[in-house]
Amino acid sequence: MVLERIYDVVVIGSGPSGQTVSFRLTNTGLSVALVENELVGGECHFWACIPSKALLRPPEVVTEVSEVEGAKQAVHGMLSVESVLSRRNKFVDQWDDSKEKRALEKAGVTIVRGQGHLAGPRRVIVCSKNGDNKDIVTLVVTQAVVLSTGSRATIPNVKGLTETQPWTNRDATGAKRAPNSLAIMGDGAVGCEMAHAWWSLGTKVTVISKHDRILNKLEPFVGERLMKVFKHRGISVRTNVNVMEVEPRNHKQEHPPLNIRLDDGTAITANELLVAVGRTPNTDKLGLETVGLKPGDWIQVDDTCLAEGVEGNWLYAVGDINQRALLTHIGKYQARACATAIIARAHGSLTYSTSAGSMPSNSYEPWNKWVATADHVAVPQVIFTDPQIASVGLTEEGARSLKINVRVVDYEIDTLQGANLHTDGYTGHARIIVNEDRHVIVGATLIGPQVGELLHPATIAITCEIPLERLWHAIPSFPTMSEVWLHLLENYGL
Amino acid sequence: MVLERIYDVVVIGSGPSGQTVSFRLTNTGLSVALVENELVGGECHFWACIPSKALLRPPEVVTEVSEVEGAKQAVHGMLSVESVLSRRNKFVDQWDDSKEKRALEKAGVTIVRGQGHLAGPRRVIVCSKNGDNKDIVTLVVTQAVVLSTGSRATIPNVKGLTETQPWTNRDATGAKRAPNSLAIMGDGAVGCEMAHAWWSLGTKVTVISKHDRILNKLEPFVGERLMKVFKHRGISVRTNVNVMEVEPRNHKQEHPPLNIRLDDGTAITANELLVAVGRTPNTDKLGLETVGLKPGDWIQVDDTCLAEGVEGNWLYAVGDINQRALLTHIGKYQARACATAIIARAHGSLTYSTSAGSMPSNSYEPWNKWVATADHVAVPQVIFTDPQIASVGLTEEGARSLKINVRVVDYEIDTLQGANLHTDGYTGHARIIVNEDRHVIVGATLIGPQVGELLHPATIAITCEIPLERLWHAIPSFPTMSEVWLHLLENYGL
Numbered sequence: 001m002v003l004e005r006i007y008d009v010v011v012i013g014s015g016p017s018g019q020t021v022s023f024r025l026t027n028t029g030l031s032v033a034l035v036e037n038e039l040v041g042g043e044c045h046f047w048a049c050i051p052s053k054a055l056l057r058p059p060e061v062v063t064e065v066s067e068v069e070g071a072k073q074a075v076h077g078m079l080s081v082e083s084v085l086s087r088r089n090k091f092v093d094q095w096d097d098s099k100e101k102r103a104l105e106k107a108g109v110t111i112v113r114g115q116g117h118l119a120g121p122r123r124v125i126v127c128s129k130n131g132d133n134k135d136i137v138t139l140v141v142t143q144a145v146v147l148s149t150g151s152r153a154t155i156p157n158v159k160g161l162t163e164t165q166p167w168t169n170r171d172a173t174g175a176k177r178a179p180n181s182l183a184i185m186g187d188g189a190v191g192c193e194m195a196h197a198w199w200s201l202g203t204k205v206t207v208i209s210k211h212d213r214i215l216n217k218l219e220p221f222v223g224e225r226l227m228k229v230f231k232h233r234g235i236s237v238r239t240n241v242n243v244m245e246v247e248p249r250n251h252k253q254e255h256p257p258l259n260i261r262l263d264d265g266t267a268i269t270a271n272e273l274l275v276a277v278g279r280t281p282n283t284d285k286l287g288l289e290t291v292g293l294k295p296g297d298w299i300q301v302d303d304t305c306l307a308e309g310v311e312g313n314w315l316y317a318v319g320d321i322n323q324r325a326l327l328t329h330i331g332k333y334q335a336r337a338c339a340t341a342i343i344a345r346a347h348g349s350l351t352y353s354t355s356a357g358s359m360p361s362n363s364y365e366p367w368n369k370w371v372a373t374a375d376h377v378a379v380p381q382v383i384f385t386d387p388q389i390a391s392v393g394l395t396e397e398g399a400r401s402l403k404i405n406v407r408v409v410d411y412e413i414d415t416l417q418g419a420n421l422h423t424d425g426y427t428g429h430a431r432i433i434v435n436e437d438r439h440v441i442v443g444a445t446l447i448g449p450q451v452g453e454l455l456h457p458a459t460i461a462i463t464c465e466i467p468l469e470r471l472w473h474a475i476p477s478f479p480t481m482s483e484v485w486l487h488l489l490e491n492y493g494l
Numbered sequence: 495m496v497l498e499r500i501y502d503v504v505v506i507g508s509g510p511s512g513q514t515v516s517f518r519l520t521n522t523g524l525s526v527a528l529v530e531n532e533l534v535g536g537e538c539h540f541w542a543c544i545p546s547k548a549l550l551r552p553p554e555v556v557t558e559v560s561e562v563e564g565a566k567q568a569v570h571g572m573l574s575v576e577s578v579l580s581r582r583n584k585f586v587d588q589w590d591d592s593k594e595k596r597a598l599e600k601a602g603v604t605i606v607r608g609q610g611h612l613a614g615p616r617r618v619i620v621c622s623k624n625g626d627n628k629d630i631v632t633l634v635v636t637q638a639v640v641l642s643t644g645s646r647a648t649i650p651n652v653k654g655l656t657e658t659q660p661w662t663n664r665d666a667t668g669a670k671r672a673p674n675s676l677a678i679m680g681d682g683a684v685g686c687e688m689a690h691a692w693w694s695l696g697t698k699v700t701v702i703s704k705h706d707r708i709l710n711k712l713e714p715f716v717g718e719r720l721m722k723v724f725k726h727r728g729i730s731v732r733t734n735v736n737v738m739e740v741e742p743r744n745h746k747q748e749h750p751p752l753n754i755r756l757d758d759g760t761a762i763t764a765n766e767l768l769v770a771v772g773r774t775p776n777t778d779k780l781g782l783e784t785v786g787l788k789p790g791d792w793i794q795v796d797d798t799c800l801a802e803g804v805e806g807n808w809l810y811a812v813g814d815i816n817q818r819a820l821l822t823h824i825g826k827y828q829a830r831a832c833a834t835a836i837i838a839r840a841h842g843s844l845t846y847s848t849s850a851g852s853m854p855s856n857s858y859e860p861w862n863k864w865v866a867t868a869d870h871v872a873v874p875q876v877i878f879t880d881p882q883i884a885s886v887g888l889t890e891e892g893a894r895s896l897k898i899n900v901r902v903v904d905y906e907i908d909t910l911q912g913a914n915l916h917t918d919g920y921t922g923h924a925r926i927i928v929n930e931d932r933h934v935i936v937g938a939t940l941i942g943p944q945v946g947e948l949l950h951p952a953t954i955a956i957t958c959e960i961p962l963e964r965l966w967h968a969i970p971s972f973p974t975m976s977e978v979w980l981h982l983l984e985n986y987g988l
Contacts (some may be wrong), residue, residue: 016972019587049973053915058564065559065569070552070578075559076570084564091915329972339931367964369832369988374967390971421547421585456968460951463968466958470861473868474950474957477876477884478510478823479543482950494863 003137007033010124010139011146011341012116012286015042017319017331018148019104024339025411026108030346033139034109035116035131041100043169044152044328046092051173052193054091058084058385061201063386064449067423081178081201088173097176112137113363117287118145122314125287144314144342147286147299147307148331151320152277158187160246169194170381175193178203179271183260185243186276189383192226194274196385198237206236206268208243208260215383219395220446226385238262246273264457281321291315297324300376304341305334306352313352314373316342324372325379334372341370371460377442378462382452387428393443393462396433405436409492411484413448420477424451430484434492439468450481457485469494497631501527504618504633505640506610506780508698509536509824511637512642513598518833520602524840527611528603529635529716531623535594537644538665538822540586545667546687548585550576550878553694557880558943561917575672575695582667589668606631611781612639616808638808638836641780641793641801642825645773645814650679655738658748658752661768663688669933672697673765677754679737683707683877686720688768690879693729700730700762702737702754709877713889713939720941721880732756739766775815784949785809792817797865798835799828800846807846810836818866819873828866835864871936872956876946881922884949887956888927888937899930903986904921905978907942924978926952928986933962944975951979962988 008030011018018034019041038045038095061081066072093099101111104431113134114126122141128134145443153168155161167182169174172194180203184191199205207214207230213223214230214237228239229374242285249256260268284296291310293299299317300308301324307315318338319331344350366373380392413419413428420426428448444458457478461471472494476482502524505512512528512602513535520526533540556573560566587593595605601790608620608630618633633696647662649655660668666688672695678685678956681703693699701708701724707717708724721731735756743750778790785804787793793811794802795818801809812832813825838844844864860867874886905911907922913921922942929936938952955965966988971974 044972050911050915051971058562061559061562061565062568065555065565068552068555069581069584070574071555072578073574074556074571077566077568080564080567083567087563087918090563099624123953144517249784297864321651327972329969332972333969335969359595367967369963369966374969378968380969380971384976417544421544421551426580450944450947452971452974453976454950455974456948456951456970456979457954459970460954460960460965460968462959464960464964466954466960469863469955470958471865473827473861474872474954475827475868475874476950476953477874477946478538478821478826479547480876480949482947483823485950 004030004140004342005033005437006140006142006440007031007110007138007374008141008143008346009033009146010035010116010141011148012124013042013148013150013319013333014040014100014104014111015148015150015319016044016328017020017335018042018146019100019341020332020335021146021148021318022104022109023107024336025342027211030143030343032109033112034104035112035114035126035139037113037115039095040097040104040111042327045100046095047170047173049328051092052197053089053175054088054195055084055197055329056200056386058087060386064423067425079200084201085176112139115285118290119287120290121312131248140312141344144220144316146338146342147283147315147317147321148319148335149282149286149321149327151281153275154278154280155275158243158246160248161243161275164246164273166246167272169276171272171388172198172274179388180204180255181257181270182206182272182274183208183268183270184259184274184276186274186278187216188276189215190276191274192383192385194276195230195235199233206238206270208241208262208268209237209239210242212239215389218389218391219431220390221431222389222445222447225429226387226389229387238268239268279326282307283321290292301375303375305338305372306341324375327379327381330375330379331375337370337372344370373488374463378459380455380459382455384452387448388450388452389445389447390451391443391445392455392459393441394433395443395445396431399433399435399442404442407432407434407436407492410487411487411491413446413481413484416481416487417481418481418483419448421479422481432488432492434468438465440465441468441471446484454484455479457482468492499527499631500634500635500636501525501604502635502637502840503527503640504529504610504635505642506592506618506642507536507641507813508534508598508605509813509823509825510538511829512536512640513594513638514826514829515642515714515812515833516598516603517601518830518837524637524837528598528605529608529620529633531607531609533589533591534598534605535591536834537595540589540591541664541667543822545582545586546661546691547878548582549578549667549695549731550687550689550880552581552877553691554596554880554987558917561919563918573694578695579670582704600944606633609779611779612784613781614784615806616853628892631851635808637840638810639776640832640836641809641811641815642781642813642829643815645775645820647769648772648774649769650771652740654742655737655769657742658740658767660740661766663770665766666692666768666770670771674698675764676700676766677702677752677762677764678770679769680707680768680772681710681876681891683709684770685768686877686879688770689724689729693727697905700764702756702762703731703733704734704736706733709883712883712885715925716860716883716885716941719923720883723881734870741834763900767961773814775817777815794914797831797867797869799866800833800835804944807966817844818869820871821875824869824873827868831864831866838864868957874949874953876949878946881942881943882946883941883944885939886937886949886953887935889939890927890937893927893929893936899938901928901930901986903928903982905981907940907975907978909978910975910981912975912977913942915973916975926982927985928962932959934959935962935965940978948975962986
C-alpha cells in the first residue's frame with residue numbers, strides 16, 4: 001500500500017530557489033513538503049557557487065596583499081593548496097546536508113527524500129533513490145507544486161567524450177587534488193572561474209573556446225582583457241576551435257592523460273577535461289508528460305513563475321529550469337515572487353493571468369511583489385575570476401538590437417584614487433549603457449579587482465529607472481572605489 | 495605698482511572642492527584663477543584622506559589575508575613599517591604638488607601662488623607667502639569668487655597644549671616614523687582612523703574621549719563594536735574624560751614624553767599627542783570683513799553655495815568652510831553644483847534665490863544640477879578603520895528627533911555567505927532606518943570589513959527616495975556581500 005499525504009504545497013528540488021519558496025510558504029502557515037533526491041541545499045551549495053568561491057577567494061586575497069606596498073613584505077610563502085581545498089570542504093560542510101535539513105525542518109518544512117515526479121495534476125509521487133524505484137509516498141497537493149530541480153552540465157555529442165568521464169562543474173568544484181593539467185571546453189563563467197581557480201592551485205590550464213573571445217555574451221572589452229590576463233599568467237586560451245574527439249586514456253600509462261583533438265588539426269593533452277558548454281534542465285524524470293509538458297524541456301513560465309501550458313493553474317517552476325536566467329540570486333528572486341503569488345492566490349487576492357477576463361486590473365502591475373519583473377531588465381552577474389567581472393542589464397549590442405537610442409559611456413578605473421589605494425597599480429574598466437531617450441542606465445559592465453561589490457548601485461539604477469539627473473545627486477564617498485559611479489556620470493557629461 | 499588682472503572667476507583654495515570648481519568652469523570657457531597659499535591639492539591630498547588611507551590599507555589587507563584559510567599560510571612576516579610609510583609618501587607625491595599643478599594648468603586654469611584675500615566686492619588681492627606680505631597681484635572678478643580654503647584642526651584651550659606643539663591631522667598622516675606611544679584627544683573619524691593606523695604600525699595608542707563611547711554621532715552599535723575591537727587589540731580608550739593640562743616635556747630626558755592630565759585625576763604618558771577634536775574654518779585671513787562677513791566664521795551658503803549676507807551675488811563658498819558637511823566628496827559635490835550655478839548665472843539662465851520675485855518657478859527645484867540638495871538628506875561617510883564603518887542619512891535618534899515615523903531594521907552580517915567567503919569568521923552589522931509613512935530608507939549604517947563599498951546602494955535609495963517595494967526588485971548577486979541589502983529588506987518584512 002502506498003502512503004498518501006496531503007500538503008498545501010509540494011516543492012521538488014531543495015537548492016536556493018526551492019528552499020526560499022519553502023521557507024516563505026511555511027512561514028505563512030501553509031504546509032510544505034520539500035522533495036530532494038540528492039543533498040538538501042542543491043547544486044549551488046555543494047557543487048557550484050559556494051565551493052567555487054571558496055576556492056577562488058584565497059588566491060585572490062594573496063594577489064591583493066602582494067599588490068600593496070608595505071603589506072606584501074609580510075608574504076613570504078605560497079598559497080597552501082591543501083588548506084584551500086580544506087577551506088572549500090568546510091564551506092560545503094564536507095558534502096553533508098544535515099545543517100541545511102535541520103534549518104528547513106526547524107522552520108516547519110517536511111523534507112521527503114527521494115526522486116519526486118508528477119503523477120497528473122496536483123499529485124507528486126516520490127520514489128526511493130536507491131535504484132529500485134519503489135514508491136515511497138504519494139503527495140496530494142491542495143495549492144501548488146513548485147518545480148526547482150535546477151540544471152546539470154550539458155555533455156555535448158563529441159566522439160569519445162562521455163566514455164572518458166569528463167569533469168563537470170561538480171568535479172571541478174569538488175576535486176580532492178589539483179590535476180597536473182586541465183583542459184576546459186567552454187568559455188563562460190564556469191569555464192573562466194575554474195580556469196583561474198585551478199591555475200591558482202598549480203594546474204596547467206587550457207581553455208577551449210569556439211568563439212573569437214571568451215565570455216562572448218558580455219561587453220567585448222571584458223573577454224579581451226581577461227584573455228590578456230590569462231595569457232600573461234600562462235593560462236592558454238584556444239579560440240575559434242571545437243573539440244572533435246577525445247581519445248580514450250591509455251591505461252598502460254600511469255595517470256594516463258587525455259588526448260583532445262580539435263577541428264583545426266591540433267590536439268591538447270591534459271589530465272582532466274572539464275565540460276562547461278551549457279546547462280541541461282533537470283526535467284527528464286519529473287513526470288512532465290502526465291501534465292501535458294515534454295520531459296527534458298525547459299519549463300516556460302509567466303512572471304509569477306506559473307508554468308505555461310498546464311491546466312488548472314497549480315504548477316510553478318523557479319530557478320534554472322525556467323531558463324529565464326541561470327543564476328542563484330535570480331532563482332531566489334523568482335522564489336520570493338512565486339511564494340508571494342502562491343500565498344496571494346491561496347487567499348484569493350490574486351488571480352491568474354491565463355484566465356482572461358477575470359484578472360483585476362492591478363494584479364500584474366510590473367513591479368508587484370508576486371512578479372519576477374527584474375528578470376527582463378536587470379539580471380546582475382558577478383564572475384569571481386581575478387580580476388572580477390560584474391554586469392547587469394544590457395550590453396551595447398543588446399541595447400542596439402532592441403533599437404534603443406544608445407549612448408555608451410566608459411571609464412578607465414586605473415585613474416580612480418580609491419582603486420589605487422586598494423591595490424597599487426589597480427587596473428580596471430567600467431561601462432554604462434544609457435538610454436538617451438529616457439535618460440536612464442539600461443546596462444553596466446565592470447572588470448577589475450573587487451568590482452563585484454560595485455555592481456549593486458547599477459542594478460538599483462536600472463531596476464528603479466532612476467533618471468541620470470537624479471542619480472547625479474547620490475554621492476559616493478571619497479576615496480572609495482564606488483566613485484566609479486561618479487566618474488561615469490561625469491564622463492556622460494553631467 | 496601692483497599688477498591687476500581680470501578673470502571671470504577667482505577660486506581661493508585648491509583642495510578637491512576648489513579644483514573641481516576650477517576644472518568645471520574653465521572647461522566651459524570661463525577664465526579662472528586659482529589661488530593657493532600652500533600645496534596645490536590641499537588638505538585632502540597631502541595631509542588628510544589620501545595619506546591616511548594609504549597608511550590604513552596595508553594593515554587592512556594583511557588582516558584580510560590572515561583571515562582566509564589557505565591564503566594565510568602565505569603570510570610569514572610582518573607589515574613593513576618603512577614600506578608602509580614610503581607607500582604613503584608616494585601617494586602624496588613626496589608632498590610635491592607639480593602633478594596637480596600641471597593638470598590644472600593643462601586644463602587652462604591660472605594658478606596664482608600666495609595668500610589670497612578679498613578686498614571688497616569682486617576683488618581679490620594675493621600676497622606673497624614668504625612672510626613679507628607684499629602684494630603680488632590684484633584679481634578683478636567679473637562673475638564670481640569661490641572660497642574653498644577648507645579647515646584646520648581646532649586646538650582647544652587647554653593649559654600647556656599649544657606650547658607642547660601637539661600633532662594635528664597633518665602630523666598624524668605625515669609622520670616620518672611611528673612614535674612609541676600616541677595619545678589622541680578626540681573620538682571622531684580622524685581620531686579613530688589614526689588610532690588604528692598607528693597601532694598597526696607598532697605604536698601604543700590611547701584614545702581620550704569626552705563621551706561615553708567613541709564615534710558618538712553615529713548609531714550606538716558602531717562605537718560600541720569598535721571600542722570592543724580596539725580593546726581586544728590593546729588600543730586603550732578612556733571615555734568620559736577631558737584633558738585638563740599637558741605638562742611641558744622634560745628636555746633633560748632623551749625623547750621626553752608628555753604627561754597628559756585628565757579631569758578624573760589620572761594622567762597619560764605618551765610620546766605624542768594628536769589633537770582631533772574638531773575643525774576650524776580657514777576664514778580668518780580671507781578679508782571677509784571687507785564684504786560684511788566676520789573673519790574666522792563659517793560661511794553660510796544657500797544650496798547653490800552662494801554666500802549669505804553679501805551684497806551683489808558674487809561670493810560662493812564650497813567645501814569645509816560652509817560647514818554643511820566636512821567631507822571631501824561633499825565638497826566636490828558642492829563644487830559641481832556651484833560651478834553649474836555660476837555658469838548658468840553667467841548665461842542668465844539662473845537667477846538668485848535671494849532676489850525675491852525674480853526667480854523663475856523652476857530654478858530651485860530640489861534636485862536641479864545647480865543645487866547641493868543631497869547635503870540635507872544623504873551625506874555618506876566611510877571611516878577606514880578595520881573594521882570599516884559606513885553611514886549615510888539619518889541615525890535612528892536623528893530620525894526620531896525629526897518626528898519621522900521610524901522603523902529600525904537590523905541585520906547581522908556574520909551570517910551572510912558572501913561575507914564569510916570574503917573572510918573566514920566575518921563579523922559585521924548593518925542597520926537601515928525606514929520612514930514608515932513614505933516606505934523609503936532615510937538612513938543606513940554598517941560596520942564590518944570592506945563595508946565602505948557596500949554603502950552606495952543606500953545613498954542612492956535615500957537620495958532617489960526609492961519606495962522599498964520597488965527597491966525589492968533590485969537583486970544583489972550571489973554570493974556577494976551586497977546581499978546585505980536583500981537581507982535587510984527581508985528583515986523589514988518584504
